[in-house]
Amino acid sequence: MSDTYDIAIIGGGVNGCGIARDAAGRGAKVLVLEQGDLAGGTSSASTKLIHGGLRYLEHYEFALVREALTERERLWKIAPHIIHPMRFVLPHVKGLRPRWLLRLGLFLYDHIGGRKALPATESIDLRKHPAGRPLKSGFGRAFVYSDGWVDDARLVVLNARDAADRGATILTRTRVEKLEREGGVWTIQTSGGTFRAKAVVNAAGPSVLDLVGRAGEHTKRAMRLVRGSHIVVPRLFDHPYAYFFQISDGRIFFAIPYQHDFTLIGTTDRDHKGPLNEVKASDEEIAYLCDAANAYFERAITPADVVWTYSGVRPLVDDGSGKPEAATRGYDFDVDCDAKGEAPFLSVFGGKITTYRHLAKDAVEKLQSYVPALGGEDWTASASLPGGDFAMGAIEGLKADLAREYPRLDAASVDRVARAYGTKARVWLTADPGEDFGHGLTGAEVDYLKANEWARTSDDVLWRRTKLGLRLDGAQVQRLKTYMGE
Template identity: 75%
Template sequence: MNERADETYDLAVIGGGVNGCGIARDAAGRGARVLLLEQGDLASGTSSASTKLIHGGLRYLEHYEFGLVREALSERERLWAIAPHIIRPMRFVLPYVKGLRPRWLLRLGLFLYDHIGGRTRLPATQAVDLRRHAAGTPLKSGFGPAFIYSDGWVDDARLVILNARDAADRGATVLTRTPVDALEHGGEGWLIRSGDRSFRARAVVNAAGPAVLDLLCKAHEQTDRHMRLVRGSHIVVPRLFDHPYAYFFQIPDGRIFFAIPYERDFTLIGTTDRDHHGSLRDVHASEEEIAYLCDAANAYFEKAITPADIVWTYSGVRPLIDDGSGKPEAATRGYSFELDLNEAGGAPLLSVFGGKITTYRHLANEAVERLKPHVPALSGGDWTATAPLPGGDFAMDGIDALKGGLARDYPFLDAASVDRIARAYGTRARRWLGEARSLADLGAHFGHGLTRAEVDYLRSHEWARTVDDILWRRTKLGLRLTAEQVETLKHYLGEAA
């Protein structure tokens, strides 16, 4: 393999989802020269299509996945501490429904949930009567006993982007819109081809998510692993309730779904579990899935919804390990690795199978530990457990103080914009707000507080290129901007036809 490459790296990570960006961040922080390659935009696949939860996975207890639940629970408060702007605690209401899971089983599961994961800051489970609790107000009559437990909410796409940003701040090269066409290995490492560019790396991490097996084929590698691609779809409707609680609902078919306060004025409902057999480039909610989620919500909420009420749907394909489970929802959410050392220890290739957003940091640490014996540049131990993500260098309960400071120093911002900006950028918001004393100082206003200064920051610091990058991943202002405002933004970005 003597072909000249554009650049040479200690480690190339292929895949710009949460696992890939987490691994790139960890490795860059340990001294390695890291290349991160993503064929589209960061978080443009599964990692921005989650239910937006940092959670242990209460329902996984039913499948006896105690180790997975314990690992995820132990990460909740750790992630909240390093990213208190994009992660926040949330209380979930689980109503008891006669004829479904018995009350004693719910109580036992929640007792385990409270005690096996090292919970310290999050409040414990409590029993309530929905006939006298605020969470019962929007529900149909007939619901009484319920449990309220703790988990966390996360802006999933921003979690990915902030990991990539921190990796870059620590020296990593991050290239989006750079698909890998081929991998070729020799005794001294890998040659990676993308169009007319090529890169050399001592080791490669295959973090391609649903396309993990496709990438192995490009590398001419064999594996006995089988993936189960499971589509999860969500719907967003105008808000169904005004209180801050989320809901964890049971369905007679044995599944569960969530109804979560979303972006102040909306309710997020999901998810489904359907085996996905189509293209990974065409992932969307089917009419059957949409009807399923509407019917499920209508069994609980007094205010009925129909497909006509939906303002947005999104779907993602979860790359799960095929463990032979009959139903998609029973397939494990755990992860595993496959390390191929090729020629007597040369050209290591580490493939990542499975995983969930809550355990991404732990997965990344384990991946880097597995590579350390084969990549001399990697040194040190687990550092990401305490190092804040960009903008997250403030107290876990400090978001209100941060918002107060922004409101004081930028009084021209409305309350909704202050809340959005603080929760998206944390302490880094001032990097683009600067010395502005009026909205006009931030340049063209595209609507709902989105200005040229913010757009330019997203382009120069967060790899945003398109309207979708900005409105649906870096922000969720796609829910609010009018068609005319979107066209104005397209013209500014040079996307308009």
């Protein structure tokens, strides 16, 4: 049995890794236990936006929107390689939300969150603007507003990497089998050994209530599991704008430039009743998203055009909302202790990727009175994530430097590497490239991912650390599997 940790965090998603980073940076001895890969579930299945949630204003979630909008530029500042600003086009459609309501919502969106670096909303004419060219005729006035793009899976991994650099122990493929509280300490039996911790954080996402029960704890909270599905199709437009579209059923969806050659469309909101290890887009959801896109784009798509789908289950606090899309994206905590007020068990309920850092800060501060090692104040808002130690908006300069320093890289690889690793790319680019798996993926990069980013399988590399699963063919994937010992 190992020495006692100050905090054991169960769950290697964005909330768990964010809490680990914050706690380790304050001096605590931290353990993270994840039964699969980091970001293996919901945290790699988002719409990949750092945003306030414009549609949440309709549900009067003003505090949540303000918090998320405040976080946008903070996160861009600490991770300018994996986060960048994006302009979204919101067409006005007769018979749906009136123009005055859109204008009012966007006015609030521009002003309640402390926007500084991002450009403000503007009105455009789609008949003259580049964003109108791929659309069907008949669309006129639209609004263009700012939000942010994020590589969600890499956000998780970089938080874990920073936590480990500050002393945390990160164990993936380690399933928690039993938890017991005794003598003011938790004993945690896992598939990889037994550990002890003064405090446990339940960041299990959709499995949060299951872990509460297995720990012998109790809660009055109810969770609503909502499945969000996305489709990826060949590129529908060649400009840098994204779209925020309304649907006649009252919902909205996004169409976003993705990996240069593709368009990402999503998301759905469906209550999820099935097992959590079988989360995938249904035929109905795929057809729904195709039909929604076809109401706007001149070029029609069908399910046969879909090159990839992904789905995630959002663990939302059940606030009694009638529709899944109306359920709050806010978060809350339960903290339970033993009779002596020791050995706390903190459960995380809800949350969204944009507010993960703020959630982590709140969680750590709730544990400070129980865990003496958790000293200090909030520090994560200004400390760069690994590879992000350059100015916001300076990614083009970094790309130019990498292209000059490593002429063997083609333009697509320079862009991918800079946006994934930032300044940390030089760590493995200086090594012998080794085996070439295609599309710029080399043995040196794979070795780096195995040694520094907990990659164990080809899926870890192709779908979470990179998105090269969209590009490698079957033979190339098989070579990678062989290289990784699968």
